[in-house]
Amino acid sequence: MDLNYKSFGQGRPIIFLHGLFGMLDNWQTFGKKMADNDFLVYLIDQRDHGKSSFTEEFTYHLLANDLRTFMEENWLHNAIIVGHSMGGKTAMQFASEYPDMVDKLIVVDIAPKKYTGGHSEIFDALMSIDLDKADSRDEVSTHLYAKLPNEEESTIQFLLKNLQRNKEGGYRWKMNVANLNNHYLNILDIPMLHNNIEVETLFVRGEDSDYINDDDWANIQEIFTNVSLHTVKSAGHWVHAQQPDELFETFLSFINK
Secondary structure (H helix, E strand, C coil), X not given: CCCCEEEECCCEEEEEECCCCCCHHHHHHHHHHHHCCCEEXXXXXXXXXXXXXXXXXXXXXXXXXXXHHHHHHCCCCCEEEEXXXXXXHHHHHHHHHCHHHEEEEEEECCCCCCCCXXXXXXXXXXXXXXXXXXXXXXXXXXXXXXXXXXXXXXXXXXXXXXXEXXXXXXXXXXXXXXXXXXXXXHHHCCCCXXXXXXXXXXEEEECCCCCCCHHHHHHHHXXXXXXXXXEECXXXXXXXXXXXXXXXXXXXXXXXX
C-alpha cells in the first residue's frame, strides 16, 4: 500500500488522519503549527483518498494495517495518533490492534459506534457527472450545487478540493468514489475494538455536533480505560477548521500532561 504523505518539523512524532472525502491538506495549517512547537508531523492520505493508492477493499482493519506499515517503513516505533471522523475510527482500530505503537491517541468528533449514514446524496452527486467531458471547474461546481441543494456551501467547497484536471482533458476525483461507495457500510460500521484499551486517550467533540452524545461517552469509557473528553464550544463536526486555536491548546495540554 503506497500512502502519500507530507512531513515537517522535528521532535515527538504525531500522525494526522483525515475523514471521509478528505485528504492530508485538511490538517496542513494545523499540522504546521504543531511542527512549530517541537513535533515531527506526518499528514497522511488514507487509502482511496488524495494521492494514495486506489484499492478494491476498505475496512478499518485494513486502514490500521496501512498505518502500521507506514510507521514501520518510516522507522516510527510509536507516535501520537490523531484521527478526525473516519480517521478517528482508523485511529481507534490502530490503538486496539497495535497499542505499543501508540504514544497517545486523540479522536476528534467520532464515536466507536455504527452510524446511520447521511452521505448517499453526496455519493450520487459525485458519480452523476461525467468528469471526462467536463469543460471547467465551474461546470462541476454548478452541477454539485444543483444536486445538493440542502448542503452547506462549505461542504460543496470541501468536495471540490478533490477535483483535479487531467492532462489529456476533463477532470477526475482524487478520491476513489466508486470503492468508497461500495464499502460505505464498512465506513459507517463500528471498528472491531478490544475492550480495556489502555492507551492514554482524548476524545474531542464539537459542542454543536451530534457525533458524540452522552450515551456514546458512557460506552467509550467501557472500552478505553484511560480516557478523557473535551467539548469545544461553538464548533460542529469540523472542529479543527472552526476552532483551531482552542483545539491546538487542548492538544498541547493533553500531550504534555
